Amino acid sequence: MGLAQAGALVVVLLAWQLAALGGHPDYLLPPLEIGKHFIAALGGAELYQNIAASLGRSIPGFVLGSFFGALLGLAAGTARWLDRMLSPAVFLTYPVPKIVMLPIFMVWFGIGDLSKVLIIALACFYPVFINAYYGVRQTRTILVWSALNMGASRGAIFRRVVLPSAAPMIFASLRVSLALSFIVMFAAEMINARSGLGHMIRVAENSLRFDLMYVSLLAIALLGYAGDRMVRLAHSRVLAWQPS
Amino acid sequence: MATFLNRALPFAFLGVVLVAWEAAARSGRWSKLLFPSLENIFRELGLFFTKTEMLSEVLVSLERALGGFALAAAAGILLGLLMGRSKLVAALLDPLFSGTYAVPKLALFPIFIFVFGIGSLSKVALVFLECLYPIVVMSYAGARGVPEKLLWSAQNMGASRAAILRRVVIPATAPFIFAGFRVAVPVAMIVVVITEMVASADGLGYQVIYAMSSLRTDRMLAVVVVIAALGYALDKMVVLLRDRLIYWEKLDTYYV
Numbered sequence: 473m474g475l476a477q478a479g480a481l482v483v484v485l486l487a488w489q490l491a492a493l494g495g496h497p498d499y500l501l502p503p504l505e506i507g508k509h510f511i512a513a514l515g516g517a518e519l520y521q522n523i524a525a526s527l528g529r530s531i532p533g534f535v536l537g538s539f540f541g542a543l544l545g546l547a548a549g550t551a552r553w554l555d556r557m558l559s560p561a562v563f564l565t566y567p568v569p570k571i572v573m574l575p576i577f578m579v580w581f582g583i584g585d586l587s588k589v590l591i592i593a594l595a596c597f598y599p600v601f602i603n604a605y606y607g608v609r610q611t612r613t614i615l616v617w618s619a620l621n622m623g624a625s626r627g628a629i630f631r632r633v634v635l636p637s638a639a640p641m642i643f644a645s646l647r648v649s650l651a652l653s654f655i656v657m658f659a660a661e662m663i664n665a666r667s668g669l670g671h672m673i674r675v676a677e678n679s680l681r682f683d684l685m686y687v688s689l690l691a692i693a694l695l696g697y698a699g700d701r702m703v704r705l706a707h708s709r710v711l712a713w714q715p716s
Numbered sequence: 717m718a719t720f721l722n723r724a725l726p727f728a729f730l731g732v733v734l735v736a737w738e739a740a741a742r743s744g745r746w747s748k749l750l751f752p753s754l755e756n757i758f759r760e761l762g763l764f765f766t767k768t769e770m771l772s773e774v775l776v777s778l779e780r781a782l783g784g785f786a787l788a789a790a791a792g793i794l795l796g797l798l799m800g801r802s803k804l805v806a807a808l809l810d811p812l813f814s815g816t817y818a819v820p821k822l823a824l825f826p827i828f829i830f831v832f833g834i835g836s837l838s839k840v841a842l843v844f845l846e847c848l849y850p851i852v853v854m855s856y857a858g859a860r861g862v863p864e865k866l867l868w869s870a871q872n873m874g875a876s877r878a879a880i881l882r883r884v885v886i887p888a889t890a891p892f893i894f895a896g897f898r899v900a901v902p903v904a905m906i907v908v909v910i911t912e913m914v915a916s917a918d919g920l921g922y923q924v925i926y927a928m929s930s931l932r933t934d935r936m937l938a939v940v941v942v943i944a945a946l947g948y949a950l951d952k953m954v955v956l957l958r959d960r961l962i963y964w965e966k967l968d969t970y971y972v
Contacts, residue, residue: 569902
């Protein structure tokens with residue numbers, strides 16, 4: 473975390489703490505109290521179980537959706553017949569909130585984890601597909617011509633020219649799809665689950681355990697932040713030649 | 717023949733999916749709870765549009781989505797322009813926005829329910845918050861990247877600060893603002909539908925849950941079709957507006 477970000481965070485937390493000094497409603501805890509509850513929760517097993525359950529849904533969904541998004545996006549960007557067949561359907565359904573499919577997925581795949589993993593995968597598929605597709609399409613023609621001129625095979629051109637030029641956009645979309653995977657995971661767990669952070673916050677809400685609500689919220693915020701940092705780190709590692 | 721194939725190919729995929737669906741529905745292997753026939757879905761869709769109370773559900777969802785989006789657009793453009801044109805504001809706000817960008821704001825919804833009540837306000841507030849980020853980030857990027865030469869030329873020709881803002885900065889930022897809108901509009905729909913599915917007694921998201929709880933898969937899918945059409949139409953409207961307003965730039969790309 474940069475110094476500026478840490479500074480901004482401290483200022484906001486300090487203002488929040490000071491504002492709460494003159495008394496606060498039950499549902500708005502000051503930061504110090506949230507921290508106290510969070511540390512207490514770290515001592516028990518419940519938080520870890522819920523985090524494990526949530527990650528057990530969001531990570532497979534993210535990996536599955538992003539993998540097929542990248543694969544089909546690259547393919548549709550490269551092969552014209554696939555582009556004509558697949559892209560209209562993808563672009564047509566892109567602005568549709570994928571979470572509405574959750575109830576029907578529950579009917580098809582059961583109310584267990586499978587339906588949640590698949591709905592997360594569906595949501596993650598779209599941004600990666602679209603960016604991989606445009607990443608291929610914006611490959612500079614002159615580079616392809618040069619490679620052809622130097623006798624590169626089609627496979628070599630794809631591997632050495634098209635893929636590197638699409639990679640930055642694919643990584644950009646991975647950040648979006650990771651954020652989406654957390655949102656959809658949390659929503660699916662709030663709607664229907666027996667474990668996970670979304671479930672935890674629902675139970676806390678129903679029993680007016682505001683401390684647990686904030687513990688769950690802080691946990692999901694930290695996970696979201698850490699996941700984003702990891703994708704950015706992977707980006708700068710894999711694409712070391714390119715400034716991010 | 718070749719041109720015919722080219723024309724037909726985009727519809728081929730959709731056609732195959734629909735035919736496979738209908739075949740699964742008619743095969744009798746699965747209950748109509750799993751695969752209701754297209755006929756039933758379309759009948760429910762017809763019923764949907766003949767009932768005024770259903771249309772009012774559409775209006776409820778639309779109001780929440782557009783209300784939150786409009787507030788986010790107003791605040792987001794203002795913040796983005798300020799951050800882009802003032803180093804001080806950028807130094808203050810940029811760390812806040814980039815530090816919390818990856819945090820799922822949806823997790824705040826249970827707390828918003830306590831703060832703003834379980835009615836529309838908590839949903840509009842969450843839509844506002846989720847839409848604010850893409851709009852601020854994109855308009856900040858646009859306002860920061862206004863070509864220096866244009867600013868210098870305008871100054872050189874004696875333009876006032878207000879004139880520079882109106883005639884140079886805003887037109888140069890507009891494509892970015894619309895790119896932010898393009899991300900934010902589907903987000904608004906997602907948030908409205910999710911919050912209505914989680915805690916609501918009206919709106920389209922609630923209708924999805926309600927139809928499913930009554931084991932009416934056909935009705936649920938009819939509502940899904942309505943939500944899909946709405947999401948698509950809103951996106952198209954943003955594109956139309958953009959092409960109308962920003963006629964000087966050719967924009968047909970769609971990246972996130």
